[in-house]
Amino acid sequence: MPELPDVEGFRQVLSEHTGEPIRAVRVRDPGVLRGVGAGRLAAALRGHRFERPRRHGKWLIAPAGGPVLMLHFGMTGSLSWHSRQEPWHRHDRVVWQFDDGELRYRDMRKLQGIRLADDEAQAGRVLGGLGPDAREVSYACFGRLLSGRRGRLKPALIDQAFLAGLGNLLADEICWHAGVNPLRAAGDLDEAERAALYRAMRRVLRVSIKARCVPARDTWLTGARDERGGPCPRCGALLSRRRVAGRTTVWCPGCQPLLRPS
DNA sequence: AGTATTGTTGATAG
């Protein structure tokens, strides 16, 4: 699941429980801890309170009165609030318990995980290699980034060091909305195409954040991409699919013509 | 059995 919109939803869940003292940290599967043990994680957070959490790309960053909790949700992670009576799910890996309930980090595959930075400076170092957040980047910056990129558009959009927050679904959805082929050379796009991409990115992100995920609407590519041999929701043409940057990439050959192959 | 999966990283090649 988690791309930028999903993580933004997890940030909202956490933000509803700031200011409450953390009574206990239960590590049910230390396999999701990165660079910190269960003991140190619990000791550093117990008695502390989460402050206003923020997000950069797909990272959720939660300062807790000194130490900074950093969560990445990989491909299947989530963060949700539960009553203490509700039985744990088998994939609940770490649980933060409060007086009136608990936050649960759930993750089936354990492709990413949880870090603990000692302070903001250390947290900043973890995020140091990321590009600007896709929700925050200005059009001027976005345009400069694309102009200076040598490879194809699709790999650029999902490269977190280039732009942080977009994943496979979002990148395809944005290209489809913009009418730009994901195989185009990023640096060859003209001003109108860059503008269309930026506007599509803003719109797709706004709607997806409201839905808390990239919605599988029948008027969006995401609602059609899983059906192999399915039609483009806009023009009815047979959707194309190909592996690009290691990920299945779907586009409409009619709406997103490949004029200048790269 | 074989394929696929919304993420990231490291090795390798061009």
Place this chain on the structure above:
DNA sequence: GCTATCAACAATAC
């Protein structure tokens, strides 16, 4: 130095 591809990680679903 930059970029592309692939395998690996782990746990499912079809």
